[in-house]
Amino acid sequence: MTHSLSNCRPPHRSSRREAPQLSTESDTHRAVEVNRTFHDHECAYYDERFAIEHDARSARQARAEVERLLGRPLRAGEVVLDPGCGTGWQAAGLRRAAPGVTVVGLDLSAGMLGKARAAGAGPLVQADATRLPLAAGSVDLVVTRGVLHHLPDVVGALADWRRVLRPGGAVVVASEPTPTVERHGEVLVRALLPLLRRPLTPTEDFWELASMAANLHVFTPEGLAAQAREAGYTDVRLDTADLLSTLVLTGSYVVHGRRRALARRIPWRALEAGARAVDGAVLDRLVPAPLRHTVVGVLRP
Numbered sequence: 001m002t003h004s005l006s007n008c009r010p011p012h013r014s015s016r017r018e019a020p021q022l023s024t025e026s027d028t029h030r031a032v033e034v035n036r037t038f039h040d041h042e043c044a045y046y047d048e049r050f051a052i053e054h055d056a057r058s059a060r061q062a063r064a065e066v067e068r069l070l071g072r073p074l075r076a077g078e079v080v081l082d083p084g085c086g087t088g089w090q091a092a093g094l095r096r097a098a099p100g101v102t103v104v105g106l107d108l109s110a111g112m113l114g115k116a117r118a119a120g121a122g123p124l125v126q127a128d129a130t131r132l133p134l135a136a137g138s139v140d141l142v143v144t145r146g147v148l149h150h151l152p153d154v155v156g157a158l159a160d161w162r163r164v165l166r167p168g169g170a171v172v173v174a175s176e177p178t179p180t181v182e183r184h185g186e187v188l189v190r191a192l193l194p195l196l197r198r199p200l201t202p203t204e205d206f207w208e209l210a211s212m213a214a215n216l217h218v219f220t221p222e223g224l225a226a227q228a229r230e231a232g233y234t235d236v237r238l239d240t241a242d243l244l245s246t247l248v249l250t251g252s253y254v255v256h257g258r259r260r261a262l263a264r265r266i267p268w269r270a271l272e273a274g275a276r277a278v279d280g281a282v283l284d285r286l287v288p289a290p291l292r293h294t295v296v297g298v299l300r301p
Contacts, residue, residue, distance in 0.1 A: 031152040031216060032128065036108050038214040039086070041207060043111035047087050049256045050249055051268040054092050054119035062093030066143050069172045069298050076100030078140040081164065083129035083157075084108075084147030088116030094143070096120060104139070106132070130157040134164045141165075146175040148224070149217040158231035162301050171233075171299040178240060179218045181293035185250045192251065196258040204257065219295045228299045238297035243283045244275035246293040 052058065067073050074080070074094070080103045085091040091105030106125045107113050113124050127133050130153055142161045151157045161171050200208060221238035228236045248271045256263040284292065 028152040032108070034210065035150050035214045038207070038210045039107075039109035040111040042211070043087060043109060043115050045256070046112075047115070049253045051252055051272050052087065052089055053269065054088065056096065058089060059093040059097035062090050063097035065174060066090070066094065066141075066172050069174060069296055070141070070170060071298070074098045074101050074141075078102070079104065079138065080141045080143055081106065081132075081134070081139045081161075082143050082145075083132065083161065084144065084150065085116055085121065085124070086112045088119035088121035090143055090145055091116055091121035091124070092119040095122070104134075130160060132160050132164055136163050137166045139164050139166065140169050142169075142171040144171065144173055146177075148173070148176050149215055149219065152216060154217065154224075155227050155231045158228055158233070158299070162232050162299075165301060169301070172297075173224070173238065173299065174294070174296045175242075176219045176224065176295040177215075177217075178220060178290075178293055178295060180291055181246055182218060184243075184247065184293065188247055188250055189254055192254050193258075196255065198258045200258070208257070221289070221295055221297070224295055233299040233301055235300035236297070237299075238295055240289045240292035240294060241284050241296045242276075242279050242294045243287055243292055245272050245279050248272045248275045 047053070063074065078101050080094060080101055082091040082094075082103060083106045085105035085107050086109075088105060091103050094101060094103045102123075103121070104123055104125065105113070105116050105121045106127050106129060107116070108126065108128055110126055113126055117124055125133065129147060130151055142165065144161075148154055148157065158171070165171070221240060225236045225238050228238075248268065252263065252266075252268040252272075255266065
C-alpha cells in the first residue's frame with residue numbers, strides 16, 4: 001500500500017511536491033527499492049500506528065467506502081484488484097464483507113503481503129503496482145487507498161490499471177494526501193514533540209527518514225485528474241475529504257513512535273472513528289475543498 005487510512009508521516013523535515021515524475025530510470029529504480037525496503041520494515045508496526053484492526057467493523061467500513069465512491073454496490077462474481085494492498089485493510093476487508101467478490105491483493109513488499117495473508121486476504125501477488133502481471137481486461141474494479149503517492153510513475157501506473165479493466169470497469173481512489181495535510185500535520189507534530197520529550201534513536205531516525213523518502217507525492221484533485229486523463233481515463237471524478245481523522249492518525253503515528261506505552265493507553269481507533277464521523281457528517285460539507293486532507297473519487301476509461 002500501503003493501506004493508508006491517512007498517510008500522514010511526521011512531516012517536519014521535508015515537503016513533497018505535487019506528483020513530480022522522476023527523471024531517470026535509476027531514479028525510478030531507487031524509489032521502488034526505497035519503498036520495498038521501508039514497507040518490509042514498516043509492516044511490523046503499521047497496523048498499530050494507524051489504528052487498524054482486521055475485523056468485521058473494518059470490513060464493513062472498507063466496503064462502504066468503495067461503494068460510496070463507486071456509486072453502486074459491489075456485485076457477486078466481480079474481480080477486484082487492490083494494488084499496493086499493504087497489510088490487507090481493503091483486500092481482507094472486502095473479502096470478508098463481500099464474500100461473492102474475488103479480491104486480488106498485490107504488493108511489492110513481502111512483509112506487507114505476509115501481514116495481509118494473516119489478516120485473511122487472498123489471493124495475493126508480489127509485484128510492482130506499476131507493472132501488473134495480469135492480462136488485459138481481467139478485472140472489474142481497481143481499488144487503491146493511499147498507494148499512488150508511493151509510485152514514481154503515476155501516469156504509467158494509472159495506464160496499466162486501465163489496461164487490466166474490463167469494459168465498464170473503474171478505478172476507485174481513496175486517501176491520497178493533499179498539500180494541506182502536509183502543512184496541518186507539521187503544525188501538529190511540532191506541537192507534540194516537546195510534550196513527548198524523547199528524541200529518536202539513530203536507528204529510529206533512519207527509518208523516519210526512510211518513511212519520508214518512500215512518500216513521493218502529494219495531489220490536488222485537479223492535478224491528479226490531469227494525470228488520469230493523460231493515462232487514458234475519460235470520466236474523472238475527484239474531490240477532497242477528511243480532516244480530523246487524518247490528524248488523529250498523525251497523532252497516533254507520532255506518539256507510538258516516541259512513547260509506545262503511552263500510545264497503547266489511548267483509544268486511537270475510537271478517536272479515529274469519531275473524527276471520521278464528524279468529517280463525513282460535517283467537515284467534508286463545510287470545510288472548503290482545498291483545506292481537506294485527502295483526494296478521493298473514481299476514474300473510468
